[in-house]
Amino acid sequence: MSDYKLNTKCVQGGYTPKNGEPRQIPVVQSTTFKYDTSEDMGKLFDLEASGYFYTRLQNPTNDYVAAKIAELEGGTAAMLTSSGQAANFFALFNICETGSHIVSSASIYGGTFNLIAVTMKKMGIDVTFVNPDCAEEELNAAFQDNTRAVFGETIANPALTVLDIEKFAKAAHSHGVPLIIDNTFPTPVNCRPIEWGADIVTHSTTKYMDGHGVAVGGAIVDSGKFDWFAHKDKFPGLTTPDDSYHGITYAEKFGREGAFITKCTAQLMRDFGCIQSPQNAFYLNLGLESLHVRMPRHCENGLAVASFLKGHEKVKRVSYPHLEGDKYYELAKKYMPSGGCGVVSFEIEGGRAAAEKFMKSLRLMAIETHVADARSCCLNPATSTHRQLTDEQLEAAGIPAGLIRISCGIEDKEDLINDIKQALEQV
Numbered sequence: 001m002s003d004y005k006l007n008t009k010c011v012q013g014g015y016t017p018k019n020g021e022p023r024q025i026p027v028v029q030s031t032t033f034k035y036d037t038s039e040d041m042g043k044l045f046d047l048e049a050s051g052y053f054y055t056r057l058q059n060p061t062n063d064y065v066a067a068k069i070a071e072l073e074g075g076t077a078a079m080l081t082s083s084g085q086a087a088n089f090f091a092l093f094n095i096c097e098t099g100s101h102i103v104s105s106a107s108i109y110g111g112t113f114n115l116i117a118v119t120m121k122k123m124g125i126d127v128t129f130v131n132p133d134c135a136e137e138e139l140n141a142a143f144q145d146n147t148r149a150v151f152g153e154t155i156a157n158p159a160l161t162v163l164d165i166e167k168f169a170k171a172a173h174s175h176g177v178p179l180i181i182d183n184t185f186p187t188p189v190n191c192r193p194i195e196w197g198a199d200i201v202t203h204s205t206t207k208y209m210d211g212h213g214v215a216v217g218g219a220i221v222d223s224g225k226f227d228w229f230a231h232k233d234k235f236p237g238l239t240t241p242d243d244s245y246h247g248i249t250y251a252e253k254f255g256r257e258g259a260f261i262t263k264c265t266a267q268l269m270r271d272f273g274c275i276q277s278p279q280n281a282f283y284l285n286l287g288l289e290s291l292h293v294r295m296p297r298h299c300e301n302g303l304a305v306a307s308f309l310k311g312h313e314k315v316k317r318v319s320y321p322h323l324e325g326d327k328y329y330e331l332a333k334k335y336m337p338s339g340g341c342g343v344v345s346f347e348i349e350g351g352r353a354a355a356e357k358f359m360k361s362l363r364l365m366a367i368e369t370h371v372a373d374a375r376s377c378c379l380n381p382a383t384s385t386h387r388q389l390t391d392e393q394l395e396a397a398g399i400p401a402g403l404i405r406i407s408c409g410i411e412d413k414e415d416l417i418n419d420i421k422q423a424l425e426q427v
C-alpha cells in the first residue's frame with residue numbers, strides 16, 4: 001500500500017484479502033487461538049514466531065486497523081489501545097521508569113496533563129512543562145540528564161495552540177531522546193508529524209478517526225527512525241535483555257522498525273491489559289474509511305463558523321488556528337496547509353450567564369463533553385469540566401467563564417451559522 005496516496009490508504013490500507021477471503025476486515029471475536037502442539041505455542045510465547053494466542057496481547061482485527069493507521073502516519077509499526085489515555089500512558093511509560101523525567105508542552109489535553117503531572121509523578125516520573133511558544137534556549141534549558149521523552153500535541157485540545165514540531169524535534173534529538181506527538185486533532189489527513197521529525201505518534205481514535213461518536217479508543221505509531229542503540233544507556237528497556245522474555249533485547253531482535261511497538265505490546269499490554277475490543281476496532285475502521293472525505297468538511301465548517309463569530313458584536317475573541325490573524329496562523333499554514341480541524345473556541349460577551357443562555361438556545365448543536373464528531377456539539381468549560389473553579393481562577397487559567405468550545409461537525413455550514421446566529425440573538 002505504501003505507493004498509494006493517503007486517500008486510498010484510508011479506504012484500503014492495512015488489510016489486503018487473499019482469494020476468497022472477506023472483503024471487509026473481519027471481526028475476530030475470539031479471546032483465544034488454537035494450536036496443535038505446545039511447541040508451536042511455546043514459540044509464540046518466546047516471541048520466536050509471530051502469531052496470535054490471546055486477544056489481550058494481539059488480535060487480527062486490531063492489527064489490520066493498526067496497520068492502516070501506521071500507513072497513514074508513515075510509520076513502521078502501530079498498536080491499538082483501549083483509549084487515547086492508554087495510548088499516551090503506554091507511549092511514555094514504554095521508555096520512562098522511576099527516576100525518569102519528561103519535557104512536555106504545557107498546552108495539552110487536561111486528561112494527559114493530569115496523567116503526567118499527577119499520576120506518573122506518583123510513579124516517580126518527573127516532568128517539566130514548557131510554554132510551547134517558548135524560545136529554543138528556554139526549551140533546551142528544560143532538559144535534565146534523566147530526560148527520556150518530549151511530549152506535545154499538534155493542535156492542543158482545548159487551547160488550540162499549534163506546536164512548532166520541528167523546534168521540539170530538534171531539541172529532543174539534540175538531547176538524545178524521542179519526540180512523542182499526540183496528533184488527535186489534525187489526524188494524518190491534515191498533518192503527519194513523522195515528516196517533521198516526530199518519532200512516536202499517538203491518537204485518541206475516539207475523536208475524528210472514529211468520527212461518529214461510537215467507540216472510545218487509542219493508537220500508537222512508531223516512525224521506526226529513533227536509534228535506541230545510539231543512546232543505549234538512556235533506554236535499557238529496549239537495549240538490554242528483557243528477563244520476562246528469556247533475555248530478548250528488543251532493539252536488537254526487532255530493529256528500529258519494530259522494537260518500540262513490540263516491547264509496548266509484549267510488556268505493557270501484557271501487564272496492563274488496555275486492549276481495544278475487536279468490535280470497536282471494526283467501528284474505528286469504518287470511520288477511517290471516510291476520514292479523508294470528512295476532514296475537509298470539518299475544516300470548511302470550522303473556518304466558516306470562526307469567520308462568522310469573529311465579526312459578531314457579542315463575541316469578545318475567537319481562536320481558530322486557520323483563521324487569518326490568529327496567533328497560530330503561520331504555524332498552522334506551515335504544518336497543516338490543507339486545514340487543521342473543526343474545533344473553534346470563542347469568548348462570549350457577558351460571561352457565564354451569557355454562555356449558559358447561548359448554549360441553551362442552540363437547536364442543532366448539542367451540549368456534550370466530546371469533540372470531533374460528525375454532529376456539531378459545544379461545551380462551556382466554566383459550567384462543566386472546570387465548574388469547581390471560581391471566575392477569577394478561570395481567568396487565571398486562560399479559560400474565562402464566557403469561553404465556549406464548538407466542535408463543528410459535517411452538517412451544512414449555513415445551518416450551523418444560522419443556529420449560532422439565532423442563539424446569539426437570544427443572549
Ligand SMILES: *Cc1c(COP(=O)(O)O)cnc(C)c1O
Binds near residue numbers: 203
Ligand atoms: C480526548 C483526547 C485524549 C484522550 O483520549 P480518550 O480516548 O478520551 O481517552 C488525548 N489527547 C487528546 C488530544 C484528546 O483530544
